[in-house]
Amino acid sequence: MTTLCYAKATCAIGIHVLMEEVGKPYDLRIVDFSKAEQKTPEYKAMNPKGKVPALIRDDGSVLTEFAAIASWLAMTNPDKHLMPTDPEGFARTLEALDFVVGTLHMLSWRVFRRPDAYSANPAEHDQLRARGKEAVLAGLEIVNEQLAGKDYMVGDFSIADAAMYYVEYWASDIAGWPLPANVQRHFDLMKTRPSVQASRKQEGVA
Numbered sequence: 001m002t003t004l005c006y007a008k009a010t011c012a013i014g015i016h017v018l019m020e021e022v023g024k025p026y027d028l029r030i031v032d033f034s035k036a037e038q039k040t041p042e043y044k045a046m047n048p049k050g051k052v053p054a055l056i057r058d059d060g061s062v063l064t065e066f067a068a069i070a071s072w073l074a075m076t077n078p079d080k081h082l083m084p085t086d087p088e089g090f091a092r093t094l095e096a097l098d099f100v101v102g103t104l105h106m107l108s109w110r111v112f113r114r115p116d117a118y119s120a121n122p123a124e125h126d127q128l129r130a131r132g133k134e135a136v137l138a139g140l141e142i143v144n145e146q147l148a149g150k151d152y153m154v155g156d157f158s159i160a161d162a163a164m165y166y167v168e169y170w171a172s173d174i175a176g177w178p179l180p181a182n183v184q185r186h187f188d189l190m191k192t193r194p195s196v197q198a199s200r201k202q203e204g205v206a
């Protein structure tokens with residue numbers, strides 16, 4: 001059975017949402033970051049990057065990287081319409097997704113939540129956190145403009161929304177930052193989806 005390698009409060013929750021949208025049976029393999037399980041030789045033998053998400057597929061092959069896993073789930077489940085197939089919709093979805101996984105993710109996780117990845121000097125961590133927060137909030141303002149007059153990031157629900165959800169979860173539920181109005185509206189809409197409710201139950205925030 002397909003297995004999603006998942007850790008609490010990480011970007012893997014976005015893939016969890018997509019697994020629920022797909023609706024096929026799967027296993028969750030919980031990777032405990034507090035025990036650094038992602039860095040064990042056993043985990044790294046499966047995923048040498050030592051990260052989540054990783055998807056172990058039915059044939060045993062492993063797929064990593066949020067964008068790749070999300071695109072693969074969309075393409076192998078066309079009836080779920082998780083990604084537009086017309087060139088413009090396809091490109092706009094990747095554009096929105098990449099801003100989340102390439103920019104907002106790195107700013108929030110590595111700068112705000114993991115300042116030690118940027119400086120070994122603890123005296124600099126508060127400044128890194130403050131700068132990270134500023135940069136994430138500026139990024140959320142960009143998404144806020146993109147969401148003006150729209151329910152979802154690009155037309156209907158897509159893989160870009162599942163990505164945006166995990167950043168909203170970090171910013172709102174974990175960091176407690178106020179979200180810009182359209183982003184808050186998107187976050188609230190996402191929380192009405194059964195897939196997101198399943199994810200929130202798993203996270204213990206249902």
Ligand SMILES: N[C@@H](CCC(=O)N[C@@H](CS)C(=O)NCC(=O)O)C(=O)O
Binds near residue numbers: 009050
């Ligand atoms: N580029 C990767 C990033 C994955 C990533 O950074 N995952 C974080 C959790 S949000 C992780 O596993 N961090 C573990 C660590 O750095 O030790 C992707 O898009 O999937």
